[in-house]
Amino acid sequence: MLKKTTSPPSPLTLNTQAAIDHIQNFTRGQKRVLVAGIDAGLCVMAVWTAYFLRLGEWRFFTPDVANLALGAFVFWFASALIIGVYREMFRFSGSGTMLRIGRAVAIMAVPMAILFLGLTVPGVPRTLAVLQPIVFFLLLAFSRSAMRYLIMDLGAPQSYAGEPRRILIYGAGAEGMSLANSIRHEPGLQVAAFVDDDELKHGQRLDRLKVYKSSLLPKLIRDHRISDIYLALPRLSRSAKAKIMESLGEHPVQVMALPKVRDIIDGGVSINEFREIDIGQLLGRSPIAPDPQLMAGTITGKTVMVTGAGGSIGSELCAQIARLSPAKLILVEVSEFALYSVDYALRAEVKNAAGSSNFEITPELCNVADRASVTRVIHRHRPDTIFHAAAYKHVPLVEANVIGGARNNIFGTLNTVMAALSSGVSNFILVSTDKAVRPTNIMGATKRICEQILQAYASRPDKSLGTIFTMVRFGNVLGSSGSVVPLFKRQIQDGGPLTITDHRINRYFMTIPEAAELVIQAGAMADGGEVYVLDMGDPVKIIDLARSMIRLSGLREIDRVSPDGDIEIVEVGLRPGEKLYEELLIGNNPEKTPHARIMQAHETHMPLEELMDAASHLLEAIDAGRSDEVRSIIADMVPEYAPAEA
Secondary structure, eight states: OOOOOOOOOOHHHHHHHHHHHHHHTSOHHHHHHHHHHHHHHHHHHHHHHHHHHHHSSOOOSOHHHHHHHHHHHHHHHHHHHHHTGGGSOGGGOOHHHHHHHHHHHHHHHHHHHIIIIIIOOTTOOTTHHHHHHHHHHHHHHHHHHHHHIIIIIISSOOOOSSOOEEEEEEOOSHHHHHHHHHHHTSTTEEEEEEEESOGGGTTOEETTEEEEEGGGHHHHHHHTTOOEEEEOOTTOOHHHHHHHHHHTTTOOOEEEEOOOGGGSGGGOOOGGGOEEOOGGGGGOOOOOOOOHHHHHHTTTTSEEEEETTTSHHHHHHHHHHHTTOOSEEEEEESOHHHHHHHHHHHHHHHHHSTTOOOOEEEEEEOOTTSHHHHHHHHHHHOOSEEEEOOOOOOHHHHHHOHHHHHIIIIIHHHHHHHHHHHHTOSEEEEEEEGGGSSOSSHHHHHHHHHHHHHHHHHTSTTGGGSOEEEEEEEOEEETSTTSHHHHHHHHHHTTOOEEESOTTOEEOEEEHHHHHHHHHHHHHHOSSSOEEEEOOOSOEEHHHHHHHHHHHTTOOEESSSOTTOSEEEEEOOOOTTOOSSOOSOSSSOOEEOSSTTEEEEOOOOOOHHHHHHHHHHHHHHHHHTOHHHHHHHHHHHOTTOOOOOO
């Protein structure tokens, strides 16, 4: 990249800078006195100019001039005090300042007209009572603009040690103009160009810079050496942002988005208000507003329990449940630190939320794999609704620890289901995974058995007397503890490389908040035994996700085309039990539901008696530590299970 060269500042510029710096060190009172003194001088100049415009000659120090100037002084400063002209912060003078000055001059003009038009003063032409306020207002407006220019432009820091970041602003509207004004006063930042999709703006100039059409974006990045793109389009949809990202190609630019107007205090636009684009926006998927009735159905006014409350999905479920006014929320978690974290965060959120209902939050340290513990907790609180999110989900770890994974996932679910039945829980919702579909790993197979446990209990003859069981199956959630996104971020921060298992691998992705919302809504729709599948959109190739994250970080991928790039992507091979492609359905007959993003699958399961018999043998093998037998029994219980080749 070319280095920017600058010529040394002139003596006049240095002297002006020194004078402005000296004035900026004045106290607020000293600055007001200085501005009032300048206004007094302008008031006299307005009198002289008004005389010249009326008589065609200059008069300076005559009695009639003194009379008009004295009257203007008195009336101006009286009206200025009434309107509060000198309470302004002069460096931020704008349209509001001009309106305030205009009102003060209008008030001043009333007694001027009465005195010099109505009563008349010897030697003072009556029309000067109108001319002087007009000229005075113009001089005041010019002085305020000059003050803003001197303080904000000439007085702003002009030097920056290093290569300045060159900014392209996408959006040549009011937000883009406000943004450009903010950037102008930031050392180390330079606005190079504007881009807009509105054809009427193409070729025009905004803040002395040309507005280009968006199709020229790649060329502009090269020609203007753009390092950052700021999207000054707060109402831009996620799909539109995804299209912009596609148009960027392989160019190493940092992309930042302007917050929505409701998130910007008092309508001001500050450079500090920018945030990095959430990687979830690259999915081109706009969330659907949740149905309030479904969200409240199993929660509002009820006692709700969340197992695995400290996990990625569990903690988001807790946060959303807290906003739906439950009567009581029980947090069940085996990890002490995770339980402390979610409990602390929830109490802080509830405390700070305006108008939030008062409900009890109860943290419970409990291992759901311990039948006595989970039964005791559920019988003590008698919840109306249980969201069962507790599970071991890390594929390679569960693959290497089959006994621990099976005990926690399968018997943690079975213990919780049986305790829910015996305590009269109304709704039981299992958080499942797409890895339960034709699983190639132990984690997916154990989750499929968990689904079968709920299906079997839901199909029992006396199901109308007890708990409504349902399960919600979905893919990966962005930003979760096991997601590739945090891993890629850490690897980028460390300078790379980014590790992917296979260039062909793809996954379904969803944001954590959307997943939690859909789980809650699916649970409210259930009659019993449904396997709900969330619409995850189109699968995303992991290598494309990695490349996008490299570009968003302002870096370049090291490849054959760019051997001098910044970050390399390395293929390390599939991990034990890992699939190239995930699926959401075992069969091919999904049924639509009233919710556009929730489908219902129809899948077979083991009868309850047969399932419980297999579970008994499985528990014996687990207690005896026979991992090969555990794998064999799991394979018998899940016919679709096909272990991946090591």
